[in-house]
Amino acid sequence: MATEATDRIAARQRVEARRRQVEASTTIRDDSEDEMIVSFPEFIFKEFIAAVAMTAFLVVVSIVLQAPLLGQANPGVTPNPSKAPWYFLGLQELLSRFPPLMAGVAFPTFVIVLMILVPFLDRNPSRRPSERKVAIILFALYMAIVVALVIIGTFFRGHEFIWNWGWVLGNPQTCGGAAC
Amino acid sequence: MKVIRAAVDEMWSVMGQMTSAVFRHGLPMTDKIAARTALTNFVLHIHPVRVRRSWIRMSYTLCLGGLSFFLFIVLTVTGLYLMFYYVPSTQHAYQDMRDLQFVVTFGGLIRNMHRWAAHAMVITVWLHMARVFLTGAYKKPREFNWGIGTLLLLITLLLSFTGYLLPWDQLSIWAVTVGTNMAKYAPIAGPYTRYLMLGGTAVGDATLLRFYVMHVVGLPLVGFLLMVVHFWRVRKDGFSGGL
Structure with a gap:
């Protein structure tokens, strides 16, 4: 057993040495001198702590914050505004500004395909932030636009999805005058 | 003796x-x-x-990938509990939600955890993607795993969206009406896609069943398989290491 384990560790080290060779052009820093540790228990203990912390956080939030449950679904009464879930509000925001074919179909498809192709479009082999200014600025811009659109859709779109500075998350939505 | x-x-x-x-x-x-x-x-x-200490530095990974996976597990467990009490029909769904909230032991807590964990997972998956981009970890030889990750982000959004309909309240059906309306603008396939999603022309009984089946079986299964590939590739391609 002992020799089997040692053999496997040695094999892994060989694989790793090869990986570093393959990667020599893209790795920003040679990590072969970094301290090697056994992942159990140190690494696994860290993961465990993260999981426990997340569980505690969820339990506390779930005790304090009640998940929304409005009146029963009624196909005959349309709330105004009708909003998509928050992570799609960026798309809904685009739909309110651009032709639907562009905002609802062409644009999201383009973004998804672009995302998958990112590693092939980014020809810069470096991973050092100071050498990737363009990539980082473009990505930051993309994230900023997404976040801004979601915030606008959530907080600043009221009746008829018209711009409204006073719109506050969780305001009772109205269905033709009556609260839903 | x-x-x-x-x-x-x-x-x-x-x-x-x-x-x-x-x-x-x-x-x-x-x-x-x-x-x-x-x-x-x-x-x-x-x-x-x-492992090398630099690979697992928390200031590098921020635990985001691991937390996303952990939230998936939390969602599976809390989701199972909710499934015991929830019937996906327009006759029962809303009343079952009220029962979960007010009658079932720990029903409200478990439902809240499921809801907030779902929101949290959308956020951690996004942030995980941002971390991987900003550290340039998607570069050779990890191009393929970045693609798998993009699909996992989509699966996360779809899981969240299909779950949004299930409470069958005013928030659910109108959010899903708005969401599925976006699909109909696609040329030629648009109206058919929407019909396929809704199982009809409007959000109704068939839609609820379709969204339920996708939410509890279809999408988690695809997501799980993609996760297996994702983790396997992390090991095969090697950790991206510290900056």
């Missing part, structure tokens, strides 16, 4: 055998024992036996 002592000894040795059948290597007091434990344990085998 002798017989009793022999029986106790025998019991003691059986218990020892039981313990060592499950915990094969004792406490990980030395690196050697720790390495053997990681090699022979099913749960731990996802991890490499040895």
Whole structure:
């Protein structure tokens, strides 16, 4: 057993040495001198702590914050505004500004395909932030636009999805005058 | 007396055998024992036996990938509990939600956890993607795993969206009406896609069943398979290391 384990560790080290060779052009820093540790228990203990912390956080939030449950679904009464879930509000925001074919179909498809192709479009082999200014600025811009659109859709779109500075998350939505 | 002592000894040795059948290597007091434990344990085998400290620095990974996976597990467990009480029909769904909120033991807590964990997962998956981009970890040889990750982000959004309809309240059906309306603008396939999603021309009984089936079986299954590939590739391509 002992020799089997040692053999496997040695094999892994060989694989790793090869990986570093393959990667020599893209790795920003040679990590072969970094301290090697056994992942159990140190690494696994860290993961465990993260999981426990997340569980505690969820339990506390779930005790304090009640998940929304409005009146029963009624196909005959349309709330105004009708909003998509928050992570799609960026798309809904685009739909309110651009032709639907562009905002609802062409644009999201383009973004998804672009995302998958990112590693092939980014020809810069470096991973050092100071050498990737363009990539980082473009990505930051993309994230900023997404976040801004979601915030606008959530907080600043009221009746008829018209711009409204006073719109506050969780305001009772109205269905033709009556609260839903 | 002798017989009793022999029986106790025998019991003691059986218990020892039981313990060592499950915990094969004792406490990980030395690196050697720790390495053997990681090699022979099913749960731990996802991890490499040895790692460089720089790969797992929390300031590098921020635990975001691991937390996303953990939230998926939390959602599976809380989701199972909700499934015991929830019937996906327009007759029962809303009343079942009220029961979960006010009658079922811990129903409200579990429902809240499911809801907030879902929101949290959308956020951690996004942030995980941002971290991987900003550290340039998607570069050769990890291009393929970045693609898998993009699909996992889509699956996360779809899981969240299909779950949004299930409470069958005013928030649900109108959010899903708005969401599925976006699909109909696609040229040619648009109206058909929407019909396929809704199982009709408007959000109704068929839609609820379709969204439920996708939410509890279809999408989690696809997501799980993609996760298996994602984690496997992390090991095969190597950790991206510290900056």
